[in-house]
Amino acid sequence: MATMKSRAIFVTGLWRENPVFRQILGICSALAVTNLLVNTLIMSLGLIFVTSMSNVTVSILRGVTPPRIRMMVQTLVIASYVIIVDITLKAYLPDISQALGPYVGLIITNCIIMGRCEAFARNNPVLPSLLDGIASGCGYAFVLLSVAFFREMLGFGTFFGVRVMPAAWTNWTIMVMAPGAFFMLGAFIWVVRSFGPKEEKPETAR
Amino acid sequence: MIKKRLFSVAYMFGLTFFFTALVSGVYEVNEERIGINEQIKLQKVVLEVLGMEPEQGTPGKRVREIFGGRVKVEENEGRILYRGFTEDGKTLVGYAFPLYGAGFWGPIYGMMGVDPQLERVIGVSFYRHSETPGLGGRITEAWFKGQFAGKRLLPRGKEGKYFSLVTPGTARAEGDLDAITGATGTSRAVDRLLDETLKDYLPWIAREKAKGRV
Numbered sequence: 325m326a327t328m329k330s331r332a333i334f335v336t337g338l339w340r341e342n343p344v345f346r347q348i349l350g351i352c353s354a355l356a357v358t359n360l361l362v363n364t365l366i367m368s369l370g371l372i373f374v375t376s377m378s379n380v381t382v383s384i385l386r387g388v389t390p391p392r393i394r395m396m397v398q399t400l401v402i403a404s405y406v407i408i409v410d411i412t413l414k415a416y417l418p419d420i421s422q423a424l425g426p427y428v429g430l431i432i433t434n435c436i437i438m439g440r441c442e443a444f445a446r447n448n449p450v451l452p453s454l455l456d457g458i459a460s461g462c463g464y465a466f467v468l469l470s471v472a473f474f475r476e477m478l479g480f481g482t483f484f485g486v487r488v489m490p491a492a493w494t495n496w497t498i499m500v501m502a503p504g505a506f507f508m509l510g511a512f513i514w515v516v517r518s519f520g521p522k523e524e525k526p527e528t529a530r
Numbered sequence: 531m532i533k534k535r536l537f538s539v540a541y542m543f544g545l546t547f548f549f550t551a552l553v554s555g556v557y558e559v560n561e562e563r564i565g566i567n568e569q570i571k572l573q574k575v576v577l578e579v580l581g582m583e584p585e586q587g588t589p590g591k592r593v594r595e596i597f598g599g600r601v602k603v604e605e606n607e608g609r610i611l612y613r614g615f616t617e618d619g620k621t622l623v624g625y626a627f628p629l630y631g632a633g634f635w636g637p638i639y640g641m642m643g644v645d646p647q648l649e650r651v652i653g654v655s656f657y658r659h660s661e662t663p664g665l666g667g668r669i670t671e672a673w674f675k676g677q678f679a680g681k682r683l684l685p686r687g688k689e690g691k692y693f694s695l696v697t698p699g700t701a702r703a704e705g706d707l708d709a710i711t712g713a714t715g716t717s718r719a720v721d722r723l724l725d726e727t728l729k730d731y732l733p734w735i736a737r738e739k740a741k742g743r744v
Contacts, residue, residue, distance in 0.1 A: 385545075388541065389541070390534065390537065390538045390541065392538065393538050393541070393542055396542060397542070397545060400542075400545060400546060400549055401549065404549040404550075404552060404553050407553050407556075408552075408553060408556050411553075411556050411557050411560050411564070412556070412560070414560070414564045414567065415560035415563040415564050415567065416563070418567040418570075418571070418590075422571075501664075502664075
């Protein structure tokens, strides 16, 4: 029973309600940090950490937090974890920290995190909330890494910095720039929606 | 009712206190490391504008060693000067000094390296700024920085300006450099900060040299 439930949480976060291509959340960073796989990976790990830890914290506090100030509490919790991620990157991965620039700090405003706190962690026990956070974070990571894979390959001809395209390959500079992200993300959503597993038709409201 | 409100305030206060303490704690633990990283970043910039740039991906420890072995730092009258030497540490390669000024959105920090005779630029780099990415932010790109390399340091015209950023393609004289299209604000700011810094630093270095201090 419990395992069934965890599986359902994962499928929901990764696919059925994937934050990026289903709910179109977190697009700002999805466009900004996806031209190199390394940066995308670090950003995704940071986001998974923040989403799961904020979910856990909000869930632990769910019994005591007065409902009318819950948004303040969530913002405080999220901001604290984001700053911790930022400090850790600055201390241990300064180059990546510089490449990601303001986007690490902007995780605070990533709608996915507060969305999960509001929609799930606020009403659920700690363990499912942790799983939900990881699942949503992974859903985000999955889309970003897919986009980054194509952008890096077409834009730089590399995979995690290792050259994979033949020497004759001309880099598509547009893929490295922001418009490239729009094309890739649009193409990704189109492919997933048209060729991905069909979802049950929701009942039409009349 | 009043009790509930008081609880909310006390709860928020307590929670904020806890998280602030947590974040401060994490920072405290890493403060030294972050400081060293910042220092290495600056040292790399100094080496870059003096034409001694280590290869990309050189570990921070090595950068510090190179810097320690080849660069001497002088501070005087509120100004800072880096002197770069050849690998054996005997011959002076050039001077480096910070470029600083207001940009379009926020302060711009850079560095300029010049030869020991104060006649030519070795290199220029901008390493911290808040300019618009893709427009003013292009001051960090190689084509922009590269324009300065090898340029002669001659005061020109009535104002005695060393460099002018002009519309790309209209550069006529030695000190004319391409501005950034679409970033007029940033280009003007860089133009001004170069003018101010050079008029301040170059005579000062010359005076210090005459006194035999550097």
